Amino acid sequence: MSFPWAKVYEPKVPLMRWLDEKLPLPRLVYNAVGAGYPVPRNLNYFWNFGVLAGFCLVLQIVTGIILAMHYAANAGVAFHTVEHIMRDVNWGWLVRYAHANGASFFFVVIYLHIFRGFFYGSYKAPREMVWLLGVVIFLLLMATAFMGYVLPWGQMSFWGAQVITGLFEAIPLVGPPLKTWLLGGFAPDNAALNRFFSLHYLLPFVVVGVVILHIWALHIPGSSNPTGVEVKSESDTVPFHPYYTAKDGFGLGVFLIAYFLMVFFLPNYLGHPDNYIEANPLSTPAHIVPEWYFWPFYAILRAFTADFILPAKLWGVLAMFSSILVWFFLPWLDKSPVRSGHYRPLFRKFFWFGLIPTMAVLFYCGGAAAEEPYVMLSQIATAYYFLHFLVILPIISMIERPAPLPFSITESVLGEDDGAASAKSAEAAA
Amino acid sequence: MAITTGTAETAAPDGGEGIRRRDFIEIAAVSAAGVGALATLVPLISQMAPSKDVLAESTTEIDLSAIEPGQAIKAVFRKQPLFVRNLTPAEIAEADKVPLSSLRDPQTLEERTKAGHTNWLITMGVCTHLGCVPLGAGEGEVRGEFGGYFCPCHGSHYDTAARIRKGPAPTNLVVPDYEFTSDTKIVVG
Numbered sequence: 001m002s003f004p005w006a007k008v009y010e011p012k013v014p015l016m017r018w019l020d021e022k023l024p025l026p027r028l029v030y031n032a033v034g035a036g037y038p039v040p041r042n043l044n045y046f047w048n049f050g051v052l053a054g055f056c057l058v059l060q061i062v063t064g065i066i067l068a069m070h071y072a073a074n075a076g077v078a079f080h081t082v083e084h085i086m087r088d089v090n091w092g093w094l095v096r097y098a099h100a101n102g103a104s105f106f107f108v109v110i111y112l113h114i115f116r117g118f119f120y121g122s123y124k125a126p127r128e129m130v131w132l133l134g135v136v137i138f139l140l141l142m143a144t145a146f147m148g149y150v151l152p153w154g155q156m157s158f159w160g161a162q163v164i165t166g167l168f169e170a171i172p173l174v175g176p177p178l179k180t181w182l183l184g185g186f187a188p189d190n191a192a193l194n195r196f197f198s199l200h201y202l203l204p205f206v207v208v209g210v211v212i213l214h215i216w217a218l219h220i221p222g223s224s225n226p227t228g229v230e231v232k233s234e235s236d237t238v239p240f241h242p243y244y245t246a247k248d249g250f251g252l253g254v255f256l257i258a259y260f261l262m263v264f265f266l267p268n269y270l271g272h273p274d275n276y277i278e279a280n281p282l283s284t285p286a287h288i289v290p291e292w293y294f295w296p297f298y299a300i301l302r303a304f305t306a307d308f309i310l311p312a313k314l315w316g317v318l319a320m321f322s323s324i325l326v327w328f329f330l331p332w333l334d335k336s337p338v339r340s341g342h343y344r345p346l347f348r349k350f351f352w353f354g355l356i357p358t359m360a361v362l363f364y365c366g367g368a369a370a371e372e373p374y375v376m377l378s379q380i381a382t383a384y385y386f387l388h389f390l391v392i393l394p395i396i397s398m399i400e401r402p403a404p405l406p407f408s409i410t411e412s413v414l415g416e417d418d419g420a421a422s423a424k425s426a427e428a429a430a
Numbered sequence: 431m432a433i434t435t436g437t438a439e440t441a442a443p444d445g446g447e448g449i450r451r452r453d454f455i456e457i458a459a460v461s462a463a464g465v466g467a468l469a470t471l472v473p474l475i476s477q478m479a480p481s482k483d484v485l486a487e488s489t490t491e492i493d494l495s496a497i498e499p500g501q502a503i504k505a506v507f508r509k510q511p512l513f514v515r516n517l518t519p520a521e522i523a524e525a526d527k528v529p530l531s532s533l534r535d536p537q538t539l540e541e542r543t544k545a546g547h548t549n550w551l552i553t554m555g556v557c558t559h560l561g562c563v564p565l566g567a568g569e570g571e572v573r574g575e576f577g578g579y580f581c582p583c584h585g586s587h588y589d590t591a592a593r594i595r596k597g598p599a600p601t602n603l604v605v606p607d608y609e610f611t612s613d614t615k616i617v618v619g
Binding site: 052062066070084087088089090091092094116249 | 459463472473474476477478479481482483484
């Protein structure tokens with residue numbers, strides 16, 4: 001499961017030796033995030049976001065369990081219990097703001113983690129399973145975040161639940177009864193609120209399970225690296241501890257500074273004021289948008305405005321789900337054997353000047369009102385988005401002539417000749 | 431272990447494994463993180479303490495004017511039963527003649543009531559054994575062998591000053607903080 005030169009766990013005190021014989025849990029940790037996991041020596045800060053995502057998951061579970069101690073999932077009192085948390089519960093305001101902003105920061109971290117995967121080709125063999133499990137985690141996170149947003153039972157919660165469950169109505173024949181079944185009624189009410197709470201509590205633990213599989217699958221080939229060249233020898237790696245625990249610790253510090261700036265000084269910046277108005281089934285807020293992390297997908301949903309064989313509504317729903325489902329096929333759409341974008345000049349052009357601006361446009365349009373020019377922009381961007389994954393990427397991987405790869409990770413770090421490099425550094429030191 | 435930035439003060443005399451600058455950085459970083467982690471525990475733990483709305487319910491006003499001698503009522507203080515009893519002169523005399531040395535939790539009736547209002551016995555209706563509500567405050571309820579209160583859960587008998595006389599309870603029924611705001615009104619808490 002690891003490289004042959006990985007350090008082997010050796011318990012020093014008799015108690016740990018006894019424990020290791022009965023239940024080798026310290027050994028598991030040692031081999032997963034300790035000195036027993038050799039990691040490429042050249043990882044940059046984009047490799048911090050896996051650990052940060054894990055931290056966010058723990059943060060959300062801890063703050064979420066506390067909120068559940070004070071919240072009541074009953075349509076009659078849910079809104080008031082949230083205010084009770086804000087006003088009466090000791091430190092309740094902090095825990096709630098930490099949870100609400102924690103969700104946003106979780107998505108920031110996850111998007112950067114996915115971005116890293118896109119650019120450095122982390123999805124390619126032999127890490128396809130790591131990628132597939134990652135997409136599953138992302139889908140679970142989206143479902144969890146949506147249901148969590150419904151729980152405060154404000155206006156945006158209610159109408160978010162109405163609109164998102166309305167997506168299922170687009171499915172031919174079974175759509176309308178399916179929506180009624182999902183909600184346990186004809187509109188979001190107590191039944192829907194209760195099941196959303198139940199699932200919002202359950203899904204994070206499902207995520208924990210898939211995360212364990214994600215890490216397990218990762219540790220079979222080992223971590224990728226910015227050159228995309230596989231590890232060849234011991235000099236290509238350093239032990240995870242202390243090298244990457246220290247690097248991740250620094251990243252965590254930076255993350256926490258940004259996070260607490262939001263929690264303490266701009267706690268409602270990413271929320272919607274309308275959600276401080278109690279749910280009213282008789283009045284829709286003028287401008288309903290999802291949370292910022294759903295904007296690109298919301299723009300794709302709204303990009304379809306005309307019926308074409310199928311109703312526009314169904315097209316929108318299919319496109320929105322497909323925009324993420326297409327990621328499942330990414331390892332087979334991008335056939336280039338070169339992983340890292342650094343050594344792929346053509347891929348890099350289409351990545352920076354095609355995919356990234358497209359995502360930015362979709363992001364902006366998803367948060368804007370459903371009017372021109374945003375509708376047309378969303379349509380163009382949606383078309384390009386699918387074009388990128390389904391046409392451009394396969395063609396690039398066939399015609400592209402990659403730049404020469406370094407022979408090894410060590411060579412990419414120290415220069416061409418290992419011996420000459422160390423001689424040079426010795427010279428510089430002298 | 432190469433010391434490229436070490437100075438004469440930080441490097442050990444023999445140039446081997448001594449105190450290094452890095453040791454200082456490591457200890458400082460881990461200590462700062464440790465203090466931060468401990469500080470995080472404050473909100474995580476204190477959120478479980480009674481919230482502001484619970485604390486706001488912690489005083490109760492009771493009107494005594496309708497309680498005749500020999501009668502008792504059950505009121506509610508902090509979501510717990512509170513016994514308010516108007517003792518008869520006979521009950522007061524009975525409580526006063528008990529020698530303190532014979533009591534498990536020695537207290538006089540005077541210590542358990544307010545001066546000038548010795549007939550008003552105000553105690554929590556919570557057995558000091560395991561928290562059941564003793565009988566004796568309601569009309570026609572059993573008052574136990576000593577004419578005060580009787581807890582049916584595990585058989586604790588309290589006398590007319592609500593002092594433990596027999597059974598497993600360790601102490602007398604608790605007298606909460608209260609004061610007379612007039613001759614017929616008390617505020618508990």
